[in-house]
Amino acid sequence: MGDCINFFPIRGILAPEATQGFYFLEMTQVARVLDKAIALFDHPYPREYDERNAQLEKLCSQLCPGWQEQIGKGDRSKWDAFHSLDNEFTMDQIDFQPVANRFVKEHLNLFFKS
Secondary structure, eight states: OOOOOGGGGGGGGGGHHHHHHHHHHOHHHHHHHHHHHTSSSSOOOOOOOOHHHHHHHHHHHHSSTTTTHTTTTSGGTTOOOHHHOOTTGGGGGGGGGHHHHHHHHHHHHHHHOO
């Protein structure tokens, strides 16, 4: 799961909302891992890209000295501050579509007014 690269791009701005969404969908395993990743940042969570990027670079430097030279060279523990979350689950273990379908069926009133 780790992968600090998910927090570098603009989509990282929605990490807290994604976590809430996973709890709402009862995908608590995913939500808890995201909570752990978000907790590595300063509070409140950095919404601005430049601030989040600066915190990520600082975090990677503290946890993985020389991380910039190691990116893409095998062992992610040498460059990814989130590698410790990898054992929590993998994206291959999460089948989002059935969960989303079940949620919509159970909560049709949220999507369609009669």
